[in-house]
Amino acid sequence: MSKMISYEKKNTPIHKLSGFTKLLFFILWCLTSALTFDTRMLLVMIVIGAAIYKIADVKWKQVSGVFLAVMFFMVINLVCIFFFSPYEGCKIYNSRTDIVHLFGNYTLTYQQLFYEFNVFIKYFTVIPSIFIFLVTTDPSELASSMNGIGVPYTISYAMEITLRYIPDIQDEFHKIKNAQEARGIEMSSKGRLLDRIKNTAAIIFPLLFSTMERIEVVSNAMELRGFGKKKKRTWYSQRPLKAADKAAIAFSVGFFVLTMIVTYMDGNRFFNPFV
Amino acid sequence: MVENAPIIEFSDVSFKYRAQQEPTLKNINLKIYPGEKILIAGQSGSGKSTLAHCLNALIPCSYAGDMSGTLRVCGEEPNKLGVFGMSQIVGTVLQDTDGQFIALTVAEDLAFALENDNVPQEEMFQKVDEVSEKLELKPFLGNAPGALSGGQKQRVSLGGVMACDVKILLFDEPLANLDPATGKKTISLIDDIMHNEDMTVVIIEHRLEDVLYKDVDRVILMDGGRIIADMHPDELLCSDVLTENGIREPLYISALKAAGAKLSPDTHPQHIETMDIAPYKDAVKKWYHEAKFPASEKNSETLLEVSHLKYSYDESRQVIDDVSFEIKKGEMISLVGKNGAGKSTLASLICGFNKPDGGVIKLSGKDIADLSIKQRGEKIGYVMQSPNQMISKPMIFDEVSLGLASRGVPEDEIKEKVNEILKICGLYPFRNWPVSALSFGQKKRVSIASILVMEPELLILDEPTAGQDYRHYTEIMEFIHDIRKKMPITIIMITHDMHLMLEYTDRALVLTDGKLLMNASPAEVLTDNDVCDRAYLKRTSLYDLSVKCGIDDASEFAARFIEDERRRK
Numbered sequence: 001m002s003k004m005i006s007y008e009k010k011n012t013p014i015h016k017l018s019g020f021t022k023l024l025f026f027i028l029w030c031l032t033s034a035l036t037f038d039t040r041m042l043l044v045m046i047v048i049g050a051a052i053y054k055i056a057d058v059k060w061k062q063v064s065g066v067f068l069a070v071m072f073f074m075v076i077n078l079v080c081i082f083f084f085s086p087y088e089g090c091k092i093y094n095s096r097t098d099i100v101h102l103f104g105n106y107t108l109t110y111q112q113l114f115y116e117f118n119v120f121i122k123y124f125t126v127i128p129s130i131f132i133f134l135v136t137t138d139p140s141e142l143a144s145s146m147n148g149i150g151v152p153y154t155i156s157y158a159m160e161i162t163l164r165y166i167p168d169i170q171d172e173f174h175k176i177k178n179a180q181e182a183r184g185i186e187m188s189s190k191g192r193l194l195d196r197i198k199n200t201a202a203i204i205f206p207l208l209f210s211t212m213e214r215i216e217v218v219s220n221a222m223e224l225r226g227f228g229k230k231k232k233r234t235w236y237s238q239r240p241l242k243a244a245d246k247a248a249i250a251f252s253v254g255f256f257v258l259t260m261i262v263t264y265m266d267g268n269r270f271f272n273p274f275v
Numbered sequence: 276m277v278e279n280a281p282i283i284e285f286s287d288v289s290f291k292y293r294a295q296q297e298p299t300l301k302n303i304n305l306k307i308y309p310g311e312k313i314l315i316a317g318q319s320g321s322g323k324s325t326l327a328h329c330l331n332a333l334i335p336c337s338y339a340g341d342m343s344g345t346l347r348v349c350g351e352e353p354n355k356l357g358v359f360g361m362s363q364i365v366g367t368v369l370q371d372t373d374g375q376f377i378a379l380t381v382a383e384d385l386a387f388a389l390e391n392d393n394v395p396q397e398e399m400f401q402k403v404d405e406v407s408e409k410l411e412l413k414p415f416l417g418n419a420p421g422a423l424s425g426g427q428k429q430r431v432s433l434g435g436v437m438a439c440d441v442k443i444l445l446f447d448e449p450l451a452n453l454d455p456a457t458g459k460k461t462i463s464l465i466d467d468i469m470h471n472e473d474m475t476v477v478i479i480e481h482r483l484e485d486v487l488y489k490d491v492d493r494v495i496l497m498d499g500g501r502i503i504a505d506m507h508p509d510e511l512l513c514s515d516v517l518t519e520n521g522i523r524e525p526l527y528i529s530a531l532k533a534a535g536a537k538l539s540p541d542t543h544p545q546h547i548e549t550m551d552i553a554p555y556k557d558a559v560k561k562w563y564h565e566a567k568f569p570a571s572e573k574n575s576e577t578l579l580e581v582s583h584l585k586y587s588y589d590e591s592r593q594v595i596d597d598v599s600f601e602i603k604k605g606e607m608i609s610l611v612g613k614n615g616a617g618k619s620t621l622a623s624l625i626c627g628f629n630k631p632d633g634g635v636i637k638l639s640g641k642d643i644a645d646l647s648i649k650q651r652g653e654k655i656g657y658v659m660q661s662p663n664q665m666i667s668k669p670m671i672f673d674e675v676s677l678g679l680a681s682r683g684v685p686e687d688e689i690k691e692k693v694n695e696i697l698k699i700c701g702l703y704p705f706r707n708w709p710v711s712a713l714s715f716g717q718k719k720r721v722s723i724a725s726i727l728v729m730e731p732e733l734l735i736l737d738e739p740t741a742g743q744d745y746r747h748y749t750e751i752m753e754f755i756h757d758i759r760k761k762m763p764i765t766i767i768m769i770t771h772d773m774h775l776m777l778e779y780t781d782r783a784l785v786l787t788d789g790k791l792l793m794n795a796s797p798a799e800v801l802t803d804n805d806v807c808d809r810a811y812l813k814r815t816s817l818y819d820l821s822v823k824c825g826i827d828d829a830s831e832f833a834a835r836f837i838e839d840e841r842r843r844k
Contacts, residue, residue, distance in 0.1 A: 007379075009417075140379050164379050167421065172664070178628040179659050180667070182652035183678040183726065202677070205667040213663060217374030224331055224367045225377070225435060226391035229359040236378075236386040236399050 006062075006167050007138055013244065014056035014136045020145030021245040025252045026133045032256050033125045036263040037118055038271040045125040048255075053128045056136050063131045074123050078116050082106075089115030095274045111274060118270075139163035144235035153233050161218070169211060176206050281306040282443065282475050283330065288344035290325060290334060299325045301500040303344070309442075312469060312476045314486050314508075317497035318521040318744045326497065327479050329353065330445055332361040349442060362388065366436025370448040370742070372428035373420065375435070381407070381423070382416040385434045392439075406434045409468075425614040426457035430464070437468070444469070446478045450485050451742045454613040454771050455813030462488045481744045483517070484525035484816065487545055496520060508545045513538040521746040526774065527816040530836045531555055533843075534562035547819040559824045566835040567842075576604045577640070578765050579625070579733060584634035586624055594620045595631070596789035602733075607759065607766045609776040609797065612786035613811030618769045621786065622735050625767075627651040638733070653682075656731035660738045662718035665725070671697075671713075672706045675725045682729075692728055699761050700724040700754070716747045720754060727758070736768045740775060748772075752779050753844075773801060773813055777837050785810045798834040 089111030143160035
């Protein structure tokens with residue numbers, strides 16, 4: 001059974017990279033996407049992202065739920081941009097080409113459409129990288145890499161253990177949801193939205209309480225086995241960086257620099273096709 | 276075996292938790308010598324876990340309170356060494372093997388303590404290799420906790436503490452989450468390790484019969500924070516201290532006592548296999564012939580009919596494989612089998628949480644395939660293992676009325692129904708209490724009441740007594756037994772507890788690897804060697820007793836004894 005958004009052991013080139021490499025790539029990639037509004041670079045990123053997604057052999061079932069949730073927020077975001085600032089695109093690109101007048105002060109323009117298209121593809125540059133990172137990175141290996149670059153081990157281990165328990169909590173969530181639904185507390189799409197929001201409390205509280213119970217057990221178990229005893233700790237799963245890692249790191253850095261150059265060469269974050 | 280210097284020595288130790296008025300441990304004096312195997316028994320709240328926490332220094336380092344007297348473990352004082360220091364001397368194996376499994380794979384978990392001790396990677400590889408060899412964990416080194424059985428997880432927990440070369444192994448209720456046969460194996464394993472590695476073992480457990488499967492040097496019985504008995508198991512079993520203090524005796528001992536036999540320590544009653552039964556044989560035979568036959572009531576109306584049910588999560592393994600059975604109205608059924616045999620999956624299929632790949636489920640003659648979870652919920656009630664997984668309202672009344680309210684039942688009708696069910700469940704005096712003020716057993720009742728209020732025809736209970744001591748077990752089971760008298764309800768219980776199955780249920784469904792292996796009375800199941808082996812059940816010691824006494828029909832013997840015990844309750 002594939003769990004949503006959790007590490008799955010496979011033997012692809014992406015899985016073989018060290019956690020450190022993937023973390024660095026992920027951070028640089030998101031930074032690149034955040035800083036640039038250059039449509040050409042964004043399109044290039046989508047192509048690269050899609051290729052890596054393919055290579056990493058990510059299964060749609062693992063990510064579909066989160067993907068749909070992100071899409072939902074993206075649509076809200078795009079609609080809100082239009083309503084709060086319908087001429088943002090015109091300001092950015094210093095021109096205005098009307099398509100159709102909608103109502104009141106709202107006119108749809110090519111510039112606004114292009115601007116929102118940019119926002120739209122930005123989402124698609126980042127989403128696959130998040131999925132790839134979470135699904136292909138062995139959490140304990142990642143923790144050891146983070147510790148390796150100077151992050152305190154308590155923090156890196158806290159992150160590992162969070163990832164370790166995501167599947168367990170998902171399991172627990174489904175069990176509780178089923179049992180509450182059997183009690184007649186409607187959680188499926190049949191119920192009214194307001195009721196559904198109210199009813200989620202019937203899952204959240206039991207989930208919270210059973211999770212708290214677990215936290216006590218786990219933290220005692222960790223202490224009993226000497227966690228936090230010394231300032232340093234070693235890692236069973238630590239892997240030295242290999243040639244492929246170095247190449248991937250070089251690529252991430254190189255791509256970041258290239259994008260920055262292409263983007264800011266004309267002194268503006270935006271690629272302007274309207275001039 | 277006894278050497279002159281004790282490895283653990285409590286001298287006049289008392290401990291009071293900061294949040295409590297009364298001390299939990301009162302003037303404990305106890306010496307444990309190197310190489311001994313000690314069982315500490317007692318009901319919940321007797322102080323046995325507190326005593327254990329003193330050994331690994333969780334008390335007073337993690338749970339604050341006032342401690343007096345002196346405790347020495349290996350010549351050291353735990354409160355000075357702290358939890359970390361003690362973890363090098365005392366290896367603690369927790370009850371919750373899922374909680375103890377911290378890392379993502381077996382190998383990493385075995386190495387966890389070494390990692391924290393800053394041991395170089397090379398050395399860790401070597402140590403993990405060595406420990407996994409001893410515990411036969413080699414083939415699983417790369418596995419995640421989810422891919423292990425309960426027994427394997429327990430071996431990992433044990434390996435994790437053995438990697439530190441500890442001198443004392445402390446087991447905190449090691450059997451609580453295991454199926455009976457795996458529990459038996461664990462006890463053997465502890466015994467082997469203890470002898471091969473020269474260790475001292477302290478086991479905290481209330482399932483006495485299961486621990487006594489292998490020799491124990493002394494049993495320390497605790498009650499109300501004091502040690503009330505410290506004796507060899509042979510002596511202890513001959514006395515009545517156990518039952519007087521809410522600990523369940525081994526079944527064969529109860530049966531012998533019921534038959535009027537006066538037990539003496541020189542017959543070595545610690546293990547039924549090696550016990551000298553000759554002096555008691557006649558008494559047992561006489562009792563057997565005089566005992567009442569269990570009354571059998573037959574009800575012909577079928578409530579649930581499952582035929583040729585099939586289910587698999589993926590193609591590789593059939594979780595439920597062609598299972599067919601019927602349940603009559605008013606029956607109480609136990610659903611048993613080892614961890615992962617498909618018991619929970621079968622329950623989810625009946626409740627509609629999962630859709631079967633094939634087969635039919637009929638309730639009162641009607642196919643329920645098209646009913647949603649909610650619709651089925653009106654007829655089939657499902658109670659999860661821990662009440663904390665179900666309770667979502669802060670007040671008892673609100674929690675119990677939640678299901679009715681979401682069905683849109685008018686308010687005064689809700690009030691009437693909820694009050695009625697609270698009375699049946701003995702919760703009426705607490706109706707305006709917050710849930711948080713209740714004990715675990717009372718919370719369990721609330722979670723059952725909140726299902727019963729919806730008047731289901733069939734109630735499914737998932738391990739209703741897991742992790743409960745004998746007194747709470749009896750409280751919960753007598754409550755369920757009582758409800759059957761007050762309401763027309765049919766009950767299916769998923770359980771690992773062989774005694775529960777024998778004592779309270781009319782019939783047992785035995786699952787192994789998704790197949791229904793046996794569908795018979797509990798006494799028949801638990802006296803059938805072959806079925807017990809294949810389903811990871813533990814044959815009842817009543818079987819051994821009856822065979823040793825020359826009574827042919829072991830299942831009839833077991834049935835009569837249980838009937839007799841019920842009458843005396």
